[in-house]
Amino acid sequence: MKPETLAIHSGNLYESSTKDVTPPINLSTTFFRDEDGGYSGGHMYSRVSNPNRSALEQVLTDLEHGADACAFSSGNTAGMSLFQALKPGSHIIAPDDMYWGFKKQLQSIFADTLTIDFIDLTDLSSIPDYIRENTVLIWVETPSNPLLKITDLKAIAAIAKEHKLVLACDSTFASPCLQNPIALGADIVMHSSTKYIGGHSDVLGGVLITAEKTPLWEKIRNIQQIGGAVPSPFDCFLLLRSIKTLPYRMRGHCENGMALALYLEQHPKIEGVFYPGLPTHPQYEIARQQMSGFGGMLSVLVAGGADEARKVVNTVKLFAQATSLGGVESLIEHRASVEGPDTKTPQNLIRVSVGLEHIDDLIADFNQALA
CATH class of the missing domain: 3.90.1150.10 (Aspartate Aminotransferase, domain 1)
Structure with a gap:
């Protein structure tokens, strides 16, 4: 399906007893267990999963042509969850022009556990010079904030693949309708869903979408579910409503x-x-x-x-x-x-x-x- 169709239909994951066209807000924080202890309804506790969040994650997975998505309570939390999933002592390559909130995270919160080089990622020839034995991630932001630099995703994906590095792309300025980094070789895509995805300046959120369900992705999912920095059902409902008009x-x-x-x-x-x-x-x-x-x-x-x-x-x-x-x-x-x-x-x-x-x-x- 085309993006316009996916945006409207992909999030409609379930059918209620009242036959709603638009999925209702599900505010329940806990869900019934079966006699055998299982959860045939698909949900156990709303920190772990919720029908509205599952719907949101599904439509964003589809729009970005990924394998799975994790929704968070803010864009900063989404990016931070990826950084948290990296082993202490890891080295990151990041752009010299990037959202100041993430740069501040890396320079303060992760200053004792990660090492970072901030470089001009539009200069492709210089990137291999910064790759070390402990380099694990190239973080790209395109278009960048605030200088609107454009990074060649296909070219950097080739470099990342050659050196067995994870390539993550903050694609917030583009939205899933203008750019699909996974299709260009990225491993993980990040959006502040507060921005174009929400589109009405009335809801806070963030999301990571993965190309494959790797061990790193399972760590990120664990951070989401155990850490609990997740959007509320109402936040997810608002984002799902907004995505329908996103294209x-x-x-x-x-x-x-x-x-x-x-x-x-x-x-x-x-x-x-x-x-x-x-x-x-x-x-x-x-x-x-x-x-x-x-x-x-x-x-x-x-x-x-x-x-x-x-x-x-x-x-x-x-x-x-x-x-x-x-x-x-x-x-x-x-x-x-x-x-x-x-x-x-x-x-x-x-x-x-x-x-x-x-x-x-x-x-x-x-x-x-x-x-």
Whole structure:
């Protein structure tokens, strides 16, 4: 089935006695045992599994063409569960431009158990130089946050396979509708489902999807079930509801993102636009090959430095000055001030999550703010 059909039908895993078309919210924390002690209903305790979570994991598995999925209570928890599953003393290769929350995790929470090299993964020739005897994982983020770098997934997958390394990809900026890393050779895909998958800025969540049920994956599943950082049944219900419109929402985000990027690229008060759909983007050809659309995320450099960038985010009317991304409403933020004093993000960079408002209104809002 095509993504539009999977998004609507894959999550409908079970049929209730009332013949619901949409699976109801199942709030039960515990489930009946059979006379022989088994669980013929398929569930024992909601920390371990729940009908709504099973449905969510199934549809995300199908959309990413994987073998299994683990849903978590946040994107940070999803990524952290993979890092927790690695043996102490393991070495990780990660991108120099990546979501600051994961970078902070690796530099603080895992500082005593893992070693990490943060490198430019767009420079493929340099990657083998960083592979050690204890290297176990290459963590990729494409498109990256906030510079929208594009990593060649097929090429890095070949490197990972040659050296018997796990390749994991944070594909949050793309969503399952624009990019399928497993089809390009990745072993594990990560999404913050708070973002495009949820799409309405009203639910927190994260997910890992695996290409195969390996021993590492069983460790991750054990961390999910025993650690218990899982989404509630209502969170899963909301995400399932949102996924049904995900393919169509992404078309609107892509269309608006491209139009706004083209407008800002020509504006005299903008020094640079980071958007993989622009032919001027250094990895445009790679993005065109491995993505079916370029998404609704872009970053721009405002002429005049940090003060001028802050003026823009304080002057726009339709763009909500708030963190996060992927909602139907447009968001804008001065990214360096979010990431803190040790950030390497340019001080004049603003990150934009282009929503589903009419593009003429969004351009007009930017126009008055830049004026």
